[in-house]
Amino acid sequence: MLKLYYGPGTVAIASHLALAEAGADYEAIEVDFANAAQTKPDYLAINPKGRVPALVTERGILTETPAILLYIAQRYPEKNLAPLDDIHRLAEMQAFNSYLCSTVHVNHAHRMRGPRWASEESSFEDMRRKVKGNMEACLTLIQSDMYKGPWIMGETFTVADCYFFAIYRWLEGDKVDINDYPKLADLIKRMQERPAVKRVLAELGG
Amino acid sequence: MLKLYYGPGTVAIASHLALAEAGADYEAIEVDFANAAQTKPDYLAINPKGRVPALVTERGILTETPAILLYIAQRYPEKNLAPLDDIHRLAEMQAFNSYLCSTVHVNHAHRMRGPRWASEESSFEDMRRKVKGNMEACLTLIQSDMYKGPWIMGETFTVADCYFFAIYRWLEGDKVDINDYPKLADLIKRMQERPAVKRVLAELGG
Numbered sequence: 001m002l003k004l005y006y007g008p009g010t011v012a013i014a015s016h017l018a019l020a021e022a023g024a025d026y027e028a029i030e031v032d033f034a035n036a037a038q039t040k041p042d043y044l045a046i047n048p049k050g051r052v053p054a055l056v057t058e059r060g061i062l063t064e065t066p067a068i069l070l071y072i073a074q075r076y077p078e079k080n081l082a083p084l085d086d087i088h089r090l091a092e093m094q095a096f097n098s099y100l101c102s103t104v105h106v107n108h109a110h111r112m113r114g115p116r117w118a119s120e121e122s123s124f125e126d127m128r129r130k131v132k133g134n135m136e137a138c139l140t141l142i143q144s145d146m147y148k149g150p151w152i153m154g155e156t157f158t159v160a161d162c163y164f165f166a167i168y169r170w171l172e173g174d175k176v177d178i179n180d181y182p183k184l185a186d187l188i189k190r191m192q193e194r195p196a197v198k199r200v201l202a203e204l205g206g
Numbered sequence: 207m208l209k210l211y212y213g214p215g216t217v218a219i220a221s222h223l224a225l226a227e228a229g230a231d232y233e234a235i236e237v238d239f240a241n242a243a244q245t246k247p248d249y250l251a252i253n254p255k256g257r258v259p260a261l262v263t264e265r266g267i268l269t270e271t272p273a274i275l276l277y278i279a280q281r282y283p284e285k286n287l288a289p290l291d292d293i294h295r296l297a298e299m300q301a302f303n304s305y306l307c308s309t310v311h312v313n314h315a316h317r318m319r320g321p322r323w324a325s326e327e328s329s330f331e332d333m334r335r336k337v338k339g340n341m342e343a344c345l346t347l348i349q350s351d352m353y354k355g356p357w358i359m360g361e362t363f364t365v366a367d368c369y370f371f372a373i374y375r376w377l378e379g380d381k382v383d384i385n386d387y388p389k390l391a392d393l394i395k396r397m398q399e400r401p402a403v404k405r406v407l408a409e410l411g412g
Contacts, residue, residue: 048351049305059294064308066272067300074293087280088265094273099255102270102307110323117316117336123329130323145254 002026003056005046007033011105012053013200014166015068018159020196022076028203065166066097069159081159093153096146096160100167104142107134108170132175139171143181151187157194165191208232209262211252213239217311218259219406220372221274224365226402228282234409271372272303275365287365299359302352302366306373310348313340314376338381345377349387357393363400371397 004019004026006012010033019026031037031052038050047054047063055062055071062068073082083089109116111131114124142164148154152161168188171178178185191197210225210232212218216239225232237244237258244256253260253269261268261277268274279288289295315322317337320330348370354360357367374394377384384391397403 048347049309057294060298062294062297062301064301064304066304067297070300071293071297074296087277088263088268090280091268091273091277092266094276095268095270098270098272098304098307101304102311103255105308106312107323117313117323117340118329118332119336120328120332122326123324123332126324126326126329130325134323141254 004028005031005043005052005054005056007031007038007052008204009169010052011065011163011166013169013204014065014159014163015053015055015072016200016204017162017165017197018069018072018081020200021157021159021162021194022072022079022081024072024076064101065163066094066101069097069163070094073159080156083153083156083158089153093158093160096152097163099146100163104135104138104167107131107138108167108174110134111174135171135174135176136180139176139178139181139184143183147183147187149183149187150190161187161191165197210234211237211249211258211260211262213237213244213258214410215375216258217271217369217372219375219410220271220365220369221259221261221278222406222410223368223371223403224275224278224287226406227363227365227368227400228278228285228287229402230278230282270307271369272300272307275303275369276300279365286362289359289362289364295359299364299366302358303369305352306369310341310344310373313337313344314373314380316340317380341377341380341382342386345382345384345387345390349389353389353393355389355393356396367393367397371403 002019002024004015006016006028016028031043037043038052044050046061049063053065053068055068062071070082074084077084082093108131110127114127118124151157152164168178178188208225208230210221212222212234222234237249243249244258250256252267255269259271259274261274268277276288280290283290288299314337316333320333324330357363358370359366374384384394
C-alpha cells in the first residue's frame with residue numbers, strides 16, 4: 001500500500017487527488033504542521049527536505065509534486081492520467097507542472113514563507129504586497145497560453161488538473177478571485193463534481 | 207532540426223548539454239539578454255513567460271528545464287539519459303530535477319531577481335544576504351541525501367547531471383565553493399572532461 005504524507009492546506013493535495021483518481025490503494029498520513037512536525041527528526045527521516053508531500057512506495061520514498069504526479073500516472077497507466085504515449089504532449093504537461101512548482105507555488109510562498117529568503121520583517125511585508133499581482137499574472141498566463149480546455153491539457157483529465165486544484169485552494173488567501181478567470185473557474189467547478197475529488201475533500205474535512 | 211533558445215549564464219545550458227549528450231541535430235540561438243530581448247514581442251511570441259530555455263520542435267515549443275530534459279531523454283532513448291524503463295527511478299530523477307527548479311534555482315534567483323518578489327532596495331539587499339547560506343544548505347543536502355555517485359543518479363550519467371552542472375556555474379557568484387562538497391566537485395570535474403560538455407562550453411565561449 002502507498003502512504004502519502006501531507007500537511008493541511010499544502011500542495012500535497014495534488015498528489016492526494018491523483019491517488020484517488022487513480023483508484024490507488026493508499027493511506028494519507030497527516031504531518032502535524034501546527035507543531036512543526038515536518039522539521040523534526042521523525043519526519044526528516046522520511047523527507048530530509050522537511051516538506052510535504054512524501055510518497056512511500058514498496059521501493060522507497062518519493063518527493064516533489066511533479067515527480068509524484070508522473071509516477072502515479074505511470075503506475076496506473078490504464079487510468080490515462082497523463083499522455084504517456086506521446087513524448088511531446090507529455091513534455092507539455094510536465095512544463096505546466098514545472099511552471100506551477102517553480103513559479104506559481106514560489107510566488108504564493110512569498111506570502112507566508114518570507115523567512116526562507118530574507119530576514120527582516122520589512123522585507124516580508126514588501127514580499128506580501130507583491131503576491132496578489134504575481135498570482136494574477138500567473139493565472140492570466142495559464143488561462144491565455146496554457147489551458148487547452150475543457151481540462152488543462154485538453155479533452156482528457158490529467159494530473160495537471162490535480163496540481164492546478166491545489167494552487168486554486170490558495171487563491172482566496174492570496175486575495176485573488178478565480179472568477180476573474182472564467183475558464184479556470186469553470187474547470188474548478190467541474191473538478192469539484194468528480195467523485196474522487198469529493199471523496200478526498202470529505203476525507204480532509206472539506 | 208531542434209532549436210534551443212538560450213541566454214548566456216542561464217539555466218538553459220542544462221538543456222544545451224543534454225542535446226549535445228544526445229547527439230541531437232540542433233541549433234542554439236542566443237536571446238539578447240543584455241538588451242532584454244526576452245521581454246520583447248519577438249521572443250514573447252516564442253515563450254510568453256519571457257524566460258529561457260525554449261525548445262522548438264517539429265510539433266511546437268517546449269519550455270521549463272525538467273520538461274525539456276525528460277523530452278530529450280525520451281526522444282533519444284538509445285542514449286540512456288534517463289531511467290525510462292523504471293518508473294520509480296525515473297521519479298527519483300524527476301524529484302531531483304524538480305528540487306533544482308523549485309528550490310535551488312529559486313534560492314539562487316534571490317541574488318539578482320529580487321524585483322520578482324519585492325519592490326524595495328532594502329528587501330533586495332536582505333534577500334542577497336541569505337543566498338550563500340541557502341545555496342550551501344542545498345548543496346549539503348544534495349551531497350548527503352540525493353547524490354548516489356559517481357553520477358547524481360548512480361552508475362549512469364543522466365540529464366540530472368546536466369541540470370546540476372547548470373546550477374554549479376552559478377555557485378562562484380553566490381560565494382559558494384564547490385570544493386566544500388568534494389563528491390560534487392569530483393562530479394563536476396568528470397563532467398568537464400566529457401566531449402559533449404567541452405563542445406558546448408567551447409560553443410558558448412567557455
